[in-house]
Amino acid sequence: VRSVQSIADLRTQIANWRRAGLRIGLVPTMGNLHAGHIALAERARELADRVVATIFVNPTQFVAGEDYAQYPRTLDKDSRWFEQAGVDLLFAPPAEAIYPEGPAMQTKVDVAALDGRLCGAFRPGHFPGVATVITKLFNLVQPDLAVFGEKDYQQLLVIKRLVRDLFIPVEVIGHPTVREADGLAMSSRNAYLSADEREIAPQLYASLQRAAQALAAGDVDLAAIGAAGREYLTRLGFKPDYFSVCSADSLEPPRADETDLIVLAAAWLGRARLIDNVRAERPSRPGASR
Ligand code: PAF
Secondary structure, three states, X not given: XXXXXXXXXXXXXXXXXXXXOXXXXXXXXXXXXXXXXXXXXXXXXXXXXXXXXXXXXXXHHOOOOOOOOOOOOOHHHHHHHHHHOXXXXXXXXXXHHHOOOOOOOOOOOOOHHXXXXXXXXXXXXXXXXXXXXXXXXXXXXXXXXXEEEOOOHHHHHHHHHHHHHOOOOOEEEEEOOOEOOOOOEOOHHHHHOOHHHHHHOOHHHHHHHHHHHHHHOOOOOHHHHHHHHHHHHHHHOOEEEEEEEEXXXXXXXXXXXXXXXXXXXXXXXXXXEEEEEEEEEOOOOOOOOO
16 A cells, blocks of 8 residues: 655645545554454545555553553554555654654643543543544544544544544544454454463453343443452453443443443453443433433
């Protein structure tokens, strides 16, 4: 696939497409692609005339002590995969192009309404890093639409909220999580799992599904559902960061009359921090209010 590293080359190509009135779709990634990323590219391919994919291991979204240095960089393979998925242009800039003065000395975008809980509480600074780089990529590529995976549900809501709050004219599209045959959500970080850990990893999804089933069956004790999920995962050898039932719209604790819920969990398994979520529709309770 045609690949550019410089902002000047990217802008030249984008300007040509915009002049021709073409609809541009964007798929931002950190590379080390798996079938989940390819599904995002294929979705963008269906919705847009031209697809731009980005590969940028964004330093500002890694918290101190995380795997920034070790994060696998597999540009040649990724480029071939994007080619097959119908991507028209790959933008893979060096860190200095995106952060010319270094990551510390720059404007930050902070979607405060959604930070501070779930992954935000355990990875302080992560979502401002994501929001900042996505704002930069949206301004550089000026896409009509951008596609993100629903596995990173909080990230998806952060990005939807940032385009709304900052009036960025990009349609943000969520795409369903792609799973292995045994249910494990695809993730670049699954590669960190040992063979034994890989065996039990699908239990994260299984435990979320059970919680969603309990909600659908009318269980109203959300704290007990969360505690049971954490306990189950701990017994199997996970170290859960959280297992929580939230409003699917706001990620706040659900109001009593809210029916559109989501169960989200993050848990360490060996060196891998796995996250996943399952939507849950609960029966409406007549007269229920806050
Ligand atoms: O989901 C990811 O891979 C990253 O967080 C993203 C959206 C590409 C921003 O760096």
